Amino acid sequence: MPQTTTQEPLIALNGVGKWYGAYHALKNVNMTVRKGEKIVLCGPSGSGKSTLIRCINHLEEIQEGKITVEGTTLTDSARAIDAVRREVGMVFQSFNLFPHKTIMENCTLAPMRVKGLSKAEAETIARKYLERVRIVDQADKYPAQLSGGQQQRAAIARALCMEPKAMLFDEPTSALDPEMVKEVLDTMIGLARDGMTMICVTHEMGFARQVADRVVFMASGEIIEEGPPETFFRNPQHERTRTFLGEILAHH
């Protein structure tokens, strides 16, 4: 894997805290992601890993601390939120493609509405990324006509059409049938090879080993430990990490 990271931080989280009512979902989370870095976030369910990446593009609000993306500090102001969302793409567990639009229309909507591109320009970009995720031949179909794996690849292409600087993946393979996991992971590996900055919430430890620069382990809303995959898997420092890895690796 070529080393594509630089020292410049693209995403920085400082002392981030979040509550759902009385429930403390994120506790003093600190994390820096440099350009080109690939982070895999793992941890038991309810550990706050999905909440964390949803805070980065302001799908969730934080109550404490600071999130900075490409120099923009995320506040409640619409301008800051727009600026951050322009730089950061997201892929969801349940794809969330627009069911009433074709794959092509799913891909061209945001570039046309947000960037003001013409239909022709947006379609050129869309075709490029649909080709990259290898479903350009499905462009005129509706999401329901595609397999789960194809839908998720279309969702990746849709996010890429906005040409973001970083991509957030929220358990992108968890809703897929086992035989379709690989095609989505391969797409993500390809993206990583091309130098995309990525934060992936996933339980695919093979993917983490192959792609991640750092694996971050979360439990009860806190970052418990992090490190490069070799050390993280071979020599986990904390008891909770060992328990988690024992459980998850026993299944794979």
Next chain:
Amino acid sequence: MASIGFNELFFLAQGLKWTLALTLIGFVGGGIFGLLVALARTAEITWLRRVTAGYIAIFQGTPLLMQLFVVYYGVALVGLNIDAWLAVAIAFTLHASAYLGEIWRGGIQAVPKGQTEAAKALGLHYASTIKDVILPQAFKISLPATIGFLVQLIKGTSLAAIVGFVELSRAGQIVSNQTFRPLTVFALVGLAYFLICWPLSLWGARTERRLQTAAR
């Protein structure tokens, strides 16, 4: 005893024309304002949601007949001398917008949350999210209930007779008084309503079935 001839039938047809015109006005006016009501009901601004909830409660909780009275005589009280047409159009628009607003609110809220989140994550603003992503899906979900309300509205226009409007029911009453053949006249009037409403009801039921199979 007079017989029912061409003149009587023509008079009824005139009434039918006004019934359809009133329905159209109620549906178009109610559709436009109902959309605003539905958007206000699902807005993030709390007071806007509360105000529209109150609006819906008032118009769903009082008889249409009373609403017609209040608008018709109410505007006159404020010193405005308006046409019966305008008064009735306003009353039907208010009435329909409350019902359609509530039906469409349900449709909007039935669209999975992930759709809004995907739109937000792509950087789409509120207007585009609503227009391009949410409403097309919400309308499809709401179509059976919307058609059902349209049928109610067609029959509800008969109440406009109370403020002097000669629509189909009132026309029937007049013809019946002239010809002393109430049974025949109201059978004709009823048939006219039925021939308009029944196909709509069938269409509504078919849409509902199709949506149910699509969701499975």
